[in-house]
Amino acid sequence: MLSQSIEDYLKIIYKLQHGSDAPTQVTTSLLAERMGVTAASATNMIKKLAEMNLLEYAPYKGVALREAGEKIALETIRHHRLIELYLSEALGYSWDAVDAEAERLEHAISEEFEERIDKMLGYPTIGAHGEPIPNKNGQIEEQTYARLSDIERGQRAVVKRVSDRDAAMLRYMNDMGLRLGTVVKVCEKAPFKGPLTLLIEEDQPRTLGLEVAHHIFVDPIR
Amino acid sequence: MLSQSIEDYLKIIYKLQHGSDAPTQVTTSLLAERMGVTAASATNMIKKLAEMNLLEYAPYKGVALREAGEKIALETIRHHRLIELYLSEALGYSWDAVDAEAERLEHAISEEFEERIDKMLGYPTIGAHGEPIPNKNGQIEEQTYARLSDIERGQRAVVKRVSDRDAAMLRYMNDMGLRLGTVVKVCEKAPFKGPLTLLIEEDQPRTLGLEVAHHIFVDPIR
DNA sequence: ACTTTATTTTAGTCAAGACTAAATTTACCT
DNA sequence: AGGTAAATTTAGTCTTGACTAAAATAAAGT
Ligand SMILES: [Mn+2]
Ligand SMILES: [Mn+2]
Ligand SMILES: [Mn+2]
Ligand SMILES: [Mn+2]
Numbered sequence: 001m002l003s004q005s006i007e008d009y010l011k012i013i014y015k016l017q018h019g020s021d022a023p024t025q026v027t028t029s030l031l032a033e034r035m036g037v038t039a040a041s042a043t044n045m046i047k048k049l050a051e052m053n054l055l056e057y058a059p060y061k062g063v064a065l066r067e068a069g070e071k072i073a074l075e076t077i078r079h080h081r082l083i084e085l086y087l088s089e090a091l092g093y094s095w096d097a098v099d100a101e102a103e104r105l106e107h108a109i110s111e112e113f114e115e116r117i118d119k120m121l122g123y124p125t126i127g128a129h130g131e132p133i134p135n136k137n138g139q140i141e142e143q144t145y146a147r148l149s150d151i152e153r154g155q156r157a158v159v160k161r162v163s164d165r166d167a168a169m170l171r172y173m174n175d176m177g178l179r180l181g182t183v184v185k186v187c188e189k190a191p192f193k194g195p196l197t198l199l200i201e202e203d204q205p206r207t208l209g210l211e212v213a214h215h216i217f218v219d220p221i222r
Numbered sequence: 223m224l225s226q227s228i229e230d231y232l233k234i235i236y237k238l239q240h241g242s243d244a245p246t247q248v249t250t251s252l253l254a255e256r257m258g259v260t261a262a263s264a265t266n267m268i269k270k271l272a273e274m275n276l277l278e279y280a281p282y283k284g285v286a287l288r289e290a291g292e293k294i295a296l297e298t299i300r301h302h303r304l305i306e307l308y309l310s311e312a313l314g315y316s317w318d319a320v321d322a323e324a325e326r327l328e329h330a331i332s333e334e335f336e337e338r339i340d341k342m343l344g345y346p347t348i349g350a351h352g353e354p355i356p357n358k359n360g361q362i363e364e365q366t367y368a369r370l371s372d373i374e375r376g377q378r379a380v381v382k383r384v385s386d387r388d389a390a391m392l393r394y395m396n397d398m399g400l401r402l403g404t405v406v407k408v409c410e411k412a413p414f415k416g417p418l419t420l421l422i423e424e425d426q427p428r429t430l431g432l433e434v435a436h437h438i439f440v441d442p443i444r
Numbered sequence: 445a446c447t448t449t450a451t452t453t454t455a456g457t458c459a460a461g462a463c464t465a466a467a468t469t470t471a472c473c474t
Numbered sequence: 475a476g477g478t479a480a481a482t483t484t485a486g487t488c489t490t491g492a493c494t495a496a497a498a499t500a501a502a503g504t
Binding site: 251 | 451
């Protein structure tokens with residue numbers, strides 16, 4: 001069994017490699033920042049993971065997962081997303097609370113637990129924040145959505161996915177009526193990186209900061 | 223937050239102090255055996271826990287929980303038993319599989335998780351193997367049942383609790399039709415610590431070894 | 445009471461995974 | 475091209491919780 005720490009490192013590297021922010025290189029400092037450790041600690045772990053053949057390491061350049069490492073990362077991500085969805089669907093958690101809980105549980109559940117909640121949820125492929133859930137074989141369908149902040153004025157779009165990094169932001173979105181599947185129309189876009197004015201589900205127009213809009217992924221309608 | 227290891231030590235000490243096997247003293251070696259570590263390791267941890275005022279330590283004599291230690295032990299036991307019951311009731315786990323899963327999850331869940339499954343289960347007071355579940359305030363109703371191995375010939379009794387230490391034994395009991403609430407009648411008791419012959423729920427007579435009967439706790443009828 | 449044995453503690457190591465401070469490498473700017 | 479700043483690695487520590495081997499203590503037997 002791999003340690004909790006190793007699973008988290010691999011998971012974060014995977015997300016950095018495939019995420020929508022898509023850095024060219026997955027650097028030590030980026031990894032350290034996401035893990036909440038110092039760069040020196042990250043270097044230590046990187047060397048260890050390279051030694052275990054879980055990743056490719058070019059000193060001073062960055063890291064990239066090898067097949068074995070990616071396998072573990074995807075397995076951990078699968079756990080995380082299935083658990084999040086389960087907490088939300090079966091236990092009534094709000095979508096801003098599931099991430100913190102899943103962050104610990106993902107390392108503690110057995111394959112039996114994974115299978116049972118998978119079945120109970122009807123073998124879902126989309127998680128609580130709209131993320132794709134890797135299947136049992138570690139296959140995942142990476143999505144490419146537009147950011148709400150990039151949508152043209154006048155355009156309508158469906159919310160498909162949100163970033164789960166900031167719980168407070170998720171709570172705010174929820175209070176605004178922004179959920180998965182919500183239809184929004186961009187009424188106004190203030191200049192100089194100003195806020196958007198949105199029509200959420202044909203309701204009252206609401207103002208939304210660009211920072212938040214940047215973390216909402218949508219599918220434009222027609 | 224206390225480490226997983228500390229929670230397990232405290233939990234085991236509590237169970238040794240209050241269990242039905244009731245040793246006079248909770249010794250280092252007993253604790254070490256239950257934790258699956260060497261006696262030296264147990265001594266180390268004991269000294270640390272004594273330092274933290276979680277237990278009373280008399281070198282060469284044994285340990286006893288102090289109030290703060292017992293609080294933590296009961297909280298951990300509450301987690302364990304709620305999780306076991308949840309796995310069994312909500313996820314369809316068999317009673318021989320719940321312990322291993324709960325052993326890890328008990329350290330990973332939040333108070334919110336605890337509260338949600340508690341509510342979902344209807345605030346239960348009896349766990350999957352018949353154990354009492356400590357309440358939110360750490361109060362527990364310790365039970366005293368007879369062992370099936372001590373029941374007189376001809377006597378009938380209801381199965382109230384089983385030991386969850388050996389998964390294979392639980393599987394065996396289950397296959398014999400022995401569950402919580404099952405009514406059994408002792409037809410025969412072979413001499414020289416021989417097996418019992420049982421009538422389980424008025425079905426065919428079955429033979430049961432004394433070792434297994436020792437781990438089944440019952441309430442005699444009338 | 446003395447001796448043997450079993451239990452427990454002490455002493456010294458180890459691995460994992462973090463940290464700080466110092467050294468090194470890379471990148472960038474003039 | 476040389477100089478500076480930022481990023482990264484190295485070196486050395488620390489804490490946690492294990493381990494083994496050796497020493498100390500308690501218990502039991504004659
Ligand atoms: Mn998440
Ligand atoms: Mn995690
Ligand atoms: Mn149990
Ligand atoms: Mn445990």
